Amino acid sequence: MLAPPEPRTFLLSADVTKTLRPFLVRVFRSEGLQPAPGADAEEPAVPVVRARQPGLSWSLLWTVANVRAGQAPAGAGAGAKVNHFITSFHLTHKARLLQNLERQRKRLAGAPGAPAFEWMPRAWLLPLSPDRLAVLLPGADGADALPPPPTPTTPRAGGEPAGPPLAMVLKPTAASRGDGFHLATTWEEALPFNRAGYMLQRYVHPPDLIERRKYHVRLYLLLTALDPPRAYVHREGYIKLAMQPYVPAFTADGPVSDATAYGVHVTNHRQGNVYEADPYHPLDRLWAHFAERCVPMSRGAGGRELPAAASDTAAGGAALSLARPRGADVTAIQRSLHRALAQLVAVAVDSMREDSPPTFTEDHSFELFGVRRRARRARVPQTATDCTHCARSPPASMPARWTCCLTRRCGRRSWRRTCRRRWTRARARSWPP
Amino acid sequence: MDTSASALLAPMKERVLRDTLRLAVTRPNVPAALPELPPGGEACTFEQARWFWIESEARRELANLGGYLPLMPSAEFWPHVQPLLADPSGYAARLHALLFT
Numbered sequence: 001m002l003a004p005p006e007p008r009t010f011l012l013s014a015d016v017t018k019t020l021r022p023f024l025v026r027v028f029r030s031e032g033l034q035p036a037p038g039a040d041a042e043e044p045a046v047p048v049v050r051a052r053q054p055g056l057s058w059s060l061l062w063t064v065a066n067v068r069a070g071q072a073p074a075g076a077g078a079g080a081k082v083n084h085f086i087t088s089f090h091l092t093h094k095a096r097l098l099q100n101l102e103r104q105r106k107r108l109a110g111a112p113g114a115p116a117f118e119w120m121p122r123a124w125l126l127p128l129s130p131d132r133l134a135v136l137l138p139g140a141d142g143a144d145a146l147p148p149p150p151t152p153t154t155p156r157a158g159g160e161p162a163g164p165p166l167a168m169v170l171k172p173t174a175a176s177r178g179d180g181f182h183l184a185t186t187w188e189e190a191l192p193f194n195r196a197g198y199m200l201q202r203y204v205h206p207p208d209l210i211e212r213r214k215y216h217v218r219l220y221l222l223l224t225a226l227d228p229p230r231a232y233v234h235r236e237g238y239i240k241l242a243m244q245p246y247v248p249a250f251t252a253d254g255p256v257s258d259a260t261a262y263g264v265h266v267t268n269h270r271q272g273n274v275y276e277a278d279p280y281h282p283l284d285r286l287w288a289h290f291a292e293r294c295v296p297m298s299r300g301a302g303g304r305e306l307p308a309a310a311s312d313t314a315a316g317g318a319a320l321s322l323a324r325p326r327g328a329d330v331t332a333i334q335r336s337l338h339r340a341l342a343q344l345v346a347v348a349v350d351s352m353r354e355d356s357p358p359t360f361t362e363d364h365s366f367e368l369f370g371v372r373r374r375a376r377r378a379r380v381p382q383t384a385t386d387c388t389h390c391a392r393s394p395p396a397s398m399p400a401r402w403t404c405c406l407t408r409r410c411g412r413r414s415w416r417r418t419c420r421r422r423w424t425r426a427r428a429r430s431w432p433p
Numbered sequence: 434m435d436t437s438a439s440a441l442l443a444p445m446k447e448r449v450l451r452d453t454l455r456l457a458v459t460r461p462n463v464p465a466a467l468p469e470l471p472p473g474g475e476a477c478t479f480e481q482a483r484w485f486w487i488e489s490e491a492r493r494e495l496a497n498l499g500g501y502l503p504l505m506p507s508a509e510f511w512p513h514v515q516p517l518l519a520d521p522s523g524y525a526a527r528l529h530a531l532l533f534t
Contacts, residue, residue: 031454232501280441342504366457
């Protein structure tokens with residue numbers, strides 16, 4: 001490796017917002033970096049295309065938009081760094097990531113220990129044929145020009161058996177921050193989006209809730225090399241709550257009319273802070289949530305969340321009487337998050353390496369990604385194996401991470417059906433032992 | 434972004450940015466040394482040597498990563514790791530434990 005030039009200098013691209021520049025300049029200066037000679041000493045920001053001009057020497061170019069191949073800093077000096085990989089779109093562009101994911105799925109199909117890639121909800125690039133869409137989405141009356149809605153026995157995509165209709169998320173493949181998000185509960189709602197540039201994604205259901213709101217976990221992923229891939233995850237991160245309390249998109253009676261509200265399902269920064277409480281919490285709040293939420297759930301309507309004060313209501317009192325000290329396996333959750341990030345890198349890094357232009361070595365790049373992750377309630381591993389609803393213990397042969405009720409005495413019929421289906425699948429995989 | 438959000442996010446983002454700079458930009462570029470091969474490892478393939486190097490690099494950087502934790506892809510993405518895992522000397526097991534746990 002070549003030593004970087006001394007003294008180390010930095011340059012901001014013109015697309016860095018004026019509100020962000022003072023923050024970056026302050027941090028860069030405190031870390032021993034100086035503004036590049038020839039640039040403004042207070043705000044050394046120039047367009048990226050000017051960064052390669054003769055006489056403008058720098059060690060670090062910080063941009064917001066991705067750097068194109070023609071803007072590669074090959075002549076900027078040995079050891080110069082840009083905070084983007086030219087081919088990072090393989091990781092950040094939804095369509096590219098989906099294509100890379102399918103490529104890895106095919107490559108690893110049948111291999112022992114192949115990952116299930118459960119960190120990304122099943123998704124499809126649009127447009128899809130009406131027949132295909134009809135299988136994925138619940139049908140509706142009045143769809144005259146379209147095929148009839150699927151019957152209850154029609155299997156869903158991915159081999160999943162038919163069940164209650166599920167909501168689908170439609171979003172542009174090249175947008176971010178919730179732009180263009182739409183939640184469809186019928187295919188009439190989905191049809192206007194059945195065009196190129198959009199993707200259809202299975203809704204994460206049931207989501208894990210904090211303060212009765214959906215949330216996402218934000219982690220920081222740093223990629224410093226592609227061959228071999230060198231990735232790091234930062235210990236710090238945060239969770240952000242949705243603006244409005246969660247409303248399931250479907251009940252046993254059908255779609256919920258106000259379930260598609262933007263503030264219910266979207267948890268990113270686009271929504272602003274209409275929520276009166278602080279929507280940002282450190283990761284410690286998440287670990288505490290996992291540790292405390294092993295209390296059996298209330299049996300009220302939509303009772304997937306913990307009662308706000310367990311002793312205040314009759315349902316809460318019943319839940320409290322069934323409660324026992326049980327702790328979530330936080331280490332297992334952290335390992336699960338890190339495993340998902342490692343797989344995310346592994347899925348995209350082959351394409352990133354193959355598409356890198358030969359004139360631009362990866363030694364010139366690093367990139368810091370902010371990765372969002374939602375938790376699905378059923379996927380949260382726990383150390384306790386008792387039913388989270390009726391607190392009865394499952395059979396000893398049941399997988400340890402299952403927490404569902406297997407007894408017919410449980411009060412929630414739909415929950416019991418789900419549990420029994422999962423139990424059947426688990427037994428099919430593990431039997432004979 | 435209101436003040437309550439800034440109270441959490443701004444200092445945290447500053448710490449992440451500082452660690453990023455130290456790890457990716459300003460850290461001393463010490464040339465990586467090839468690790469000593471285990472006994473009988475002189476005939477190892479290039480891929481095996483690469484993994485020895487990765488292990489050495491990971492150990493060297495563990496002391497100076499700030500808030501970062503190293504993240505490595507799992508063995509399923511690297512079929513050439515599988516023969517290493519059957520190594521009876523235990524070197525591969527330690528390599529696997531370092532990279533994947």
